Each structure stands twice: as C-alpha cells, then as structure tokens.
Amino acid sequence: MANILLKPVELLGRSVTMFWSTFVLFTAELGSILLLLCSAIKQLVLPPFELKNTFKQVVEIGIKSLPVVLITAVFTGMVLALQSYTGFKRFNAEVMVGTVVALSITRELGPVLTGLIVAGRAGAAMAAELGTMRVTEQIDALETLATNPVKYLVVPRFIAGIIILPSLTVVADIIGIIGGFFVTVNVLGANSSVYWRRTWDYLETSDIYNGLIKACFFGASIAIISCYKGFYTSGGAEGVGKATTGAVVLSSMTILISDYFLSAWLFK
Amino acid sequence: MIEIVDLHKAFGRNHVLRGANLKVEKGESMVVIGGSGSGKSVLIKHIIGTLKPDSGSILIDGVDIAKLSENELYETRKRFGMLFQMAALFDSMKVWENVAFALMRHGKLKEKDAKEIASEKLRMVGLMGVEDLMPSELSGGMKKRVGLARAIAHSPEILLYDEPTTGLDPIMADAINDLIIEMKQKLLVTSVAITHDMHSAYKIADRIAMLYEGRIIATGTPDEIKNTDNAIVRQFITGSAVGPIKIEGVTA
Numbered sequence: 167m168a169n170i171l172l173k174p175v176e177l178l179g180r181s182v183t184m185f186w187s188t189f190v191l192f193t194a195e196l197g198s199i200l201l202l203l204c205s206a207i208k209q210l211v212l213p214p215f216e217l218k219n220t221f222k223q224v225v226e227i228g229i230k231s232l233p234v235v236l237i238t239a240v241f242t243g244m245v246l247a248l249q250s251y252t253g254f255k256r257f258n259a260e261v262m263v264g265t266v267v268a269l270s271i272t273r274e275l276g277p278v279l280t281g282l283i284v285a286g287r288a289g290a291a292m293a294a295e296l297g298t299m300r301v302t303e304q305i306d307a308l309e310t311l312a313t314n315p316v317k318y319l320v321v322p323r324f325i326a327g328i329i330i331l332p333s334l335t336v337v338a339d340i341i342g343i344i345g346g347f348f349v350t351v352n353v354l355g356a357n358s359s360v361y362w363r364r365t366w367d368y369l370e371t372s373d374i375y376n377g378l379i380k381a382c383f384f385g386a387s388i389a390i391i392s393c394y395k396g397f398y399t400s401g402g403a404e405g406v407g408k409a410t411t412g413a414v415v416l417s418s419m420t421i422l423i424s425d426y427f428l429s430a431w432l433f434k
Numbered sequence: 435m436i437e438i439v440d441l442h443k444a445f446g447r448n449h450v451l452r453g454a455n456l457k458v459e460k461g462e463s464m465v466v467i468g469g470s471g472s473g474k475s476v477l478i479k480h481i482i483g484t485l486k487p488d489s490g491s492i493l494i495d496g497v498d499i500a501k502l503s504e505n506e507l508y509e510t511r512k513r514f515g516m517l518f519q520m521a522a523l524f525d526s527m528k529v530w531e532n533v534a535f536a537l538m539r540h541g542k543l544k545e546k547d548a549k550e551i552a553s554e555k556l557r558m559v560g561l562m563g564v565e566d567l568m569p570s571e572l573s574g575g576m577k578k579r580v581g582l583a584r585a586i587a588h589s590p591e592i593l594l595y596d597e598p599t600t601g602l603d604p605i606m607a608d609a610i611n612d613l614i615i616e617m618k619q620k621l622l623v624t625s626v627a628i629t630h631d632m633h634s635a636y637k638i639a640d641r642i643a644m645l646y647e648g649r650i651i652a653t654g655t656p657d658e659i660k661n662t663d664n665a666i667v668r669q670f671i672t673g674s675a676v677g678p679i680k681i682e683g684v685t686a
Contacts, residue, residue: 295526298525299524302520302522302525303518303519303520303522304522304523304524304525306479306484306518306522307516307518307522307523307524307584309482309484309511310482310484310511310514310515310516310594311511311535311536311539311584311588312508312509312511312512312536312539312540313508313535313536313539314504314508
C-alpha cells in the first residue's frame with residue numbers, strides 16, 4: 167500500500183532531479199560559451215591581428231557556402247510567390263505578391279535560412295576541425311609554440327562569421343526577390359511593373375538593415391558556439407562526432423529562438 | 435633549472451598527482467617512467483603550463499610558472515620545445531610550415547628565410563626533400579622527426595618529450611633515441627621525457643625518476659635504477675605482472 171502511494175512521489179522526485187540537472191548543465195555550458203566569447207573579444211582587440219587567417223576563414227565560410235545559399239534563396243523566393251499568389255487570388259489580392267515576397271525575404275527568410283545553412287555547413291566544419299585538433303593535441307601544440315589558440319583559431323572564425331552572414335544575406339535577399347519575380351511574372355503571368363512597384367512601395371530600408379543586424383548576430387552565434395563545441399571536445403573520434411552534431415543543433419536552435427526575440431525588438 | 439615542489443592535481447575525484455617532487459639540473463636529461471595512467475602526461479603538462487596545479491609549484495629558473503600572467507606564460511613558453519606522442523603536426527599546413535611555425539609567428543621572418551631554416555632543422559633530424567609534403571603523407575616515424583624539428587626550430591633551452599618512442603617499430607624507436615641524444619649534445623638543452631619504454635629510458639637518461647601513485651618514489655642514474663632494491667621499481671623495470679603494483683581494473 168505504502169509502495170503504491172510512494173510511486174508517484176518517487177517519479178515526481180526523479181523528474182525534478184532530471185530537470186534540475188539538465189538545467190544546471192545548460193547553465194554551465196552557456197557560461198562556458200560566454201567565457202570563450204569574452205576571451206575571444208579580448209584577443210580580438212589585442213595585436214597581433216590575424217588578418218591572413220581571417221581572410222582564409224572568410225573564403226572558407228563565405229565563398230563555399232555561396233552556391234547553397236543561392237539555390238535556397240531562389241527556390242524560397244519562388245515558392246513564396248507561388249503560394250502567396252494562389253492564396254491571395256482567393257480574395258483578389260494577388261497584386262500584393264511582390265510586397266509579401268520582399269518583406270518575408272528581407273526581414274525573415276533571408277537571414278534565418280542563410281543562418282541555418284551556414285550553421286549546417288560552416289558550423290559543422292568548424293566544430294569538426296577544432297575538435298580534431300583538440301583530440302590530436304594540435305591545440306596543445308599551439309600552446310607549446312607560444313601561440314594563444316583562442317586568438318589563432320577562434321578569433322578569425324568569429325570575425326569571418328560576423329562579416330560573412332550579412333554579406334550572404336544581402337545576396338539571398340536579392341536572389342530571393344528575383345526568384346519571386348520570375349515565378350509571378352513568367353509562370354503565373356502577372357504584370358512585371360506591378361510586381362516591382364508593389365515591391366518598392368512597401369519595402370523600407372529598415373527592413374533590410376534590421377535583417378542584416380539579425381544576420382550579424384546569427385554569424386557571431388554560429389562561430390562562437392561551433393568553436394566552443396570543437397575547442398572543448400574530448401573522447402577521440404566519437405567526441406568529434408558529438409561536437410559536430412552538438413554545434414549544428416545548438417547553433418540552429420539559437421538562431422530560431424533568438425530570431426523571435428531579435429525580431430520583436432528590432433521590428434517594433 | 436626545473437624544480438617541481440609538492441605538486442597536487444586532481445580531476446574530479448581522481449587525485450592524479452599527490453605531492454610530486456622532482457628536480458632537473460641544467461643540461462640534464464631526465465626521464466620520468468611510470469605505468470599508464472600514473473600521471474606522467476599530467477606532470478609534463480604542468481611543466482609547460484598547459485595545466486594549472488591545485489597546489490604546489492613548478493619553478494623554472496626559480497620562477498613559478500603557475501603564477502605567471504597569460505602574457506608572461508606565453509613568453510616563457512618560447513624557451514620550451516615539445517615533442518608530442520602522436521607528433522601533433524598541424525594537418526592543414528605543409529611540413530616546412532609546421533617546422534617554421536614559431537619562427538614565422540614570433541620571429542617575423544620572411545617566408546623564404548623561414549623555409550631555409552626549416553629545411554636545415556629537417557636535415558638535423560635526418561629528413562630531406564619533405565618540405566612541401568602534407569603531414570598526412572608521412573609515416574609515423576617521419577611525423578615524429580618533423581615534430582622534433584618543429585620543437586627545436588626556435589632553439590629552445592628546454593625540450594619535453596611525451597612518449598617519444600611509443601607507436602614506433604624497435605628500429606625507428608632506436609633512431610629516435612639516437613636523435614634525442616644528439617639534440618642534447620648539439621643543442622645543450624635540458625630535457626624531460628616521459629616514457630614506459632625502459633630500453634629508451636636507459637639509453638637517453640642521465641637520471642631516471644619513477645612516478646607511482648602520484649609521487650616520485652625513486653630517482654637515480656640508469657645503473658642505480660637497474661640495481662634498485664625498491665620492489666615497486668623492480669617490478670616496473672622488469673615488466674612483471676606479479677608484484678606490489680596493482681594493475682588497474684584487474685583483481686587478483
């Protein structure tokens with residue numbers, strides 16, 4: 167009898183403990199990421215500056231992500247136009263397609279989709295590379311060669327993330343709007359001058375630059391999270407795998423969650 | 435030159451170093467022996483300051499390395515060279531860039547001059563014509579040699595060797611031993627090596643220290659160690675499974 171009564175209490179206790187330990191782990195990880203961020207910012211402002219390394223990372227993250235970003239952006243613009251055209255037709259508002267595409271892409275889909283792509287491509291690569299360097303003692307070797315590994319490895323990736331994400335977002339914005347135009351005019355047969363007029367009439371510069379501010383934040387988050395995951399890898403090849411997965415999951419979650427709060431704050 | 439005083443270090447509940455004491459004179463070649471998991475690597479990482487002690491001190495020429503600021507620590511590290519167990523070459527760089535890394539970073543040398551010095555250091559470790567290869571194209575023994583060339587490139591005063599012969603065939607291992615002796619004679623460096631390869635220890639050491647249960651339990655010249663009465667040291671150097679040393683995870 168007593169057992170039956172105790173069972174729910176035990177279950178409750180267990181779940182509270184589990185929730186608590188997850189919370190503690192999460193807080194500890196967040197703290198470590200912020201510490202790495204502080205140390206990276208400190209190393210960022212102190213000379214010598216890692217220009218060559220930063221340039222290499224810009225090319226690595228930026229140029230190589232470009233094709234995927236282009237394809238994603240053009241098809242997103244296209245499907246957005248297709249869906250809103252057929253939907254808006256129901257209440258005779260299909261002239262607004264240009265506006266919908268432009269606002270959705272610049273404010274939301276441009277930065278977020280670019281962020282998710284870079285998280286999946288470059289974030290994974292950063293975590294895997296730094297993780298492998300950690301488990302093969304290459305990071306220790308940097309230390310013994312009197313080189314601060316945060317300065318040498320993290321700072322260039324951090325700067326590259328902040329530069330590259332908004333740049334790719336600008337490209338995604340343009341290509342997305344062109345994709346929407348192509349479908350609206352060439353596939354659905356709408357008037358091209360109406361599309362452009364509706365695009366420019368309602369699009370404000372703040373839509374574009376607030377989108378780019380979000381992109382900067384996403385770039386910084388992806389870089390610091392992925393570097394953190396790689397930098398503190400342990401446990402050999404399996405550890406590198408876990409670090410890579412962790413980097414992509416945590417960066418993507420951070421993008422999606424922070425996107426809401428950044429949007430609420432930026433687009434008042 | 436190097437003096438470790440009452441060094442303690444624990445990782446969680448695992449108390450690895452429990453009051454280790456060790457003194458290495460200038461120009462001396464010290465070999466620290468001990469079983470797997472005895473804390474040899476932890477000890478050597480404290481000497482170069484990549485781990486901070488829980489208590490105790492590591493004095494390099496009288497200066498406690500654990501108390502240095504970040505910048506002072508990086509300055510002090512320029513006096514060190516370290517050869518890693520798996521060589522730890524930077525796999526994104528060519529062989530010569532690996533060797534010249536510290537020179538180009540701290541010495542502000544031009545690429546051409548740095549490459550020339552790298553070639554010279556590579557010749558010193560018996561390698562020629564590998565400058566433009568990637569580390570992944572090298573065999574294990576060659577990687578160790580490149581690692582050694584990188585460690586000596588900036589003419590350090592102190593060389594640290596982390597298991598220099600582990601993972602090599604006996605002939606290659608002996609060639610590395612010869613190189614270590616040659617480095618000592620040519621460069622007049624102070625060196626600390628950790629190993630469990632007794633053949634290598636006898637060959638390269640001026641003195642041998644045995645690390646057991648977090649403390650240095652014996653030090654002596656190779657001859658003294660060979661003829662020791664200490665039962666623990668005897669068991670280790672003769673490589674016997676029976677004796678006072680408990681094998682981890684195995685119950686009698």
